[in-house]
Amino acid sequence: MRTNDAQTAFVDRLNRHRGILIKVANAYCRDPAAREDLVAEIVAQLWRAYGRFDERAAFSTWMYRIAVNVAISLRRSEMRKARNVEPAEPAILEMLPSPPEAQSDAALALLREFIEELDELNRALMLLYLDDNSYAEIAAILGISETNVATKIGRIKQRLKLDIAVRNSL
Numbered sequence: 001m002r003t004n005d006a007q008t009a010f011v012d013r014l015n016r017h018r019g020i021l022i023k024v025a026n027a028y029c030r031d032p033a034a035r036e037d038l039v040a041e042i043v044a045q046l047w048r049a050y051g052r053f054d055e056r057a058a059f060s061t062w063m064y065r066i067a068v069n070v071a072i073s074l075r076r077s078e079m080r081k082a083r084n085v086e087p088a089e090p091a092i093l094e095m096l097p098s099p100p101e102a103q104s105d106a107a108l109a110l111l112r113e114f115i116e117e118l119d120e121l122n123r124a125l126m127l128l129y130l131d132d133n134s135y136a137e138i139a140a141i142l143g144i145s146e147t148n149v150a151t152k153i154g155r156i157k158q159r160l161k162l163d164i165a166v167r168n169s170l
Helices: 003-016 018-028 032-050 059-082 090-095 100-104 106-116 120-130 135-142 146-169
Strands: none
Touching: 003 018, 003 032, 003 059, 018 032, 018 059, 018 120, 032 059, 059 120, 059 135, 106 120, 106 146, 120 135, 120 146, 135 146
């Protein structure tokens, strides 16, 4: 495939599946600037790997796998950097406005908060599950077995139910 043809095919596929970029970025970044940076990094990594894309696989599955791996890698590197930074005073944090989505829908905000507390793998699982991917697709994207996917999702659901019950009792 010539370079222009490859670029055109890549951009077309990327545009068809742009929702994946948005979902992954929203799941791993609250800050709009950080989301933009993450999307840019994901696109760069997708382009670098595009020559090795196996046409027998679904582009969306391949794209999810790379997007989630990039998001997790960036989050881990940010966490290493954050260890050397002192946290802001609580009074300053209280002055910051809540994100718009938290103001609009309490249930969605609660779910988002719960998902943000999950580790990287479980966050990726929930992102893919909430996006109506099958267990087989999730397993392929994350490189784990379908049984493992089902078990982990079941456990996450139970933790969510417990978390909601505890919050409602307060």
